[in-house]
Amino acid sequence: MAAITAGMVKELREMTGAGMMDCKKALGETDGDMEKAVEFLREKGLAAASKKAGRIAAEGLVTVVVSEDGKSGAIVEVNSETDFVAKNAQFQTYVADVAAQALASDSKDMEAFLAEAWIKDSSLTVAQALSSQIAVIGENMDIRRFEKVTTDGVAVDYIHGGGRIGVLIEAGAEVVNDAVKEALKNIAMQIAALSPKYVRREEISQEFIEHETEILKSQAKNENPDKPDSIIDKMIVGRLNKELKEFCLVDQAYVKDGDLTVGKYLEQVSKEVGGKIEVKKFIRFETGEGIEKKEDNFAEEVAKQMQ
Numbered sequence: 001m002a003a004i005t006a007g008m009v010k011e012l013r014e015m016t017g018a019g020m021m022d023c024k025k026a027l028g029e030t031d032g033d034m035e036k037a038v039e040f041l042r043e044k045g046l047a048a049a050s051k052k053a054g055r056i057a058a059e060g061l062v063t064v065v066v067s068e069d070g071k072s073g074a075i076v077e078v079n080s081e082t083d084f085v086a087k088n089a090q091f092q093t094y095v096a097d098v099a100a101q102a103l104a105s106d107s108k109d110m111e112a113f114l115a116e117a118w119i120k121d122s123s124l125t126v127a128q129a130l131s132s133q134i135a136v137i138g139e140n141m142d143i144r145r146f147e148k149v150t151t152d153g154v155a156v157d158y159i160h161g162g163g164r165i166g167v168l169i170e171a172g173a174e175v176v177n178d179a180v181k182e183a184l185k186n187i188a189m190q191i192a193a194l195s196p197k198y199v200r201r202e203e204i205s206q207e208f209i210e211h212e213t214e215i216l217k218s219q220a221k222n223e224n225p226d227k228p229d230s231i232i233d234k235m236i237v238g239r240l241n242k243e244l245k246e247f248c249l250v251d252q253a254y255v256k257d258g259d260l261t262v263g264k265y266l267e268q269v270s271k272e273v274g275g276k277i278e279v280k281k282f283i284r285f286e287t288g289e290g291i292e293k294k295e296d297n298f299a300e301e302v303a304k305q306m307q
Contacts, residue, residue, distance in 0.1 A: 002032030174275030
């Protein structure tokens with residue numbers, strides 16, 4: 001077998017744009033034959049992926065999938081560079097495959113997830129399958145995050161805006177029927193629209209409450225500099241309660257009936273179906289949240305490519 005030198009790896013990287021370890025593996029698999037190594041990387045879909053890796057992928061899709069028995073669910077966000085690609089059928093199929101992978105996965109973090117055998121082709125890892133898609137679609141892509149729930153109750157999913165927002169709910173349910181699933185779907189819609197941070201107040205740390213109290217106290221003092229602290233303290237109690245109601249799902253006004261909170265709505269449905277329903281956990285992903293999007297001048301970009 002031919003000795004694989006650092007110079008050979010460097011040359012192959014420059015020819016293909018593939019990662020160093022991928023180039024080293026390709027040369028090893030092809031006994032140092034440069035042309036065959038290029039073909040090896042092309043077949044694996046790795047030859048063009050890293051050249052696109054510096055581009056910001058802030059568009060994309062969120063997808064949620066729930067098992068047939070309703071006992072497990074997974075939510076994923078896969079990013080692309082443009083909204084145009086996010087609407088592409090091939091990209092959408094790929095994102096659905098990533099969600100299926102996450103549903104079947106036992107991985108706890110992204111590193112382990114990317115190292116798994118790809119569910120659609122066990123000769124590839126999840127990372128290699130991603131690189132292959134990048135090469136085919138022609139844009140940088142990123143499996144940004146995933147989360148999975150397994151429950152003795154029921155998992156319910158909801159997608160809003162064609163994949164812009166996804167919600168996965170884990171609920172305890174003494175009775176599971178269509179009415180229960182419909183009620184939980186309504187709650188998922190509420191979560192998508194109003195983005196609560198917690199299910200209930202007991203989940204909020206004292207540190208968070210103290211931090212919010214200090215902010216509200218500063219605001220109240222700035223607005224009412226002449227009022228004594230005793231009055232300010234009473235003012236912020238009401239403001240804090242109002243804020244916490246917005247943060248906590250069960251305390252929010254139910255969007256389909258403003259006379260009810262979400263908690264009261266669930267109590268009402270529980271009585272109707274003859275069994276308690278309780279939201280234990282929810283996960284809400286919004287495409288691109290927290291990613292700083294690069295604002296390019298389109299005309300300048302085209303001019304650069306023509307040079």
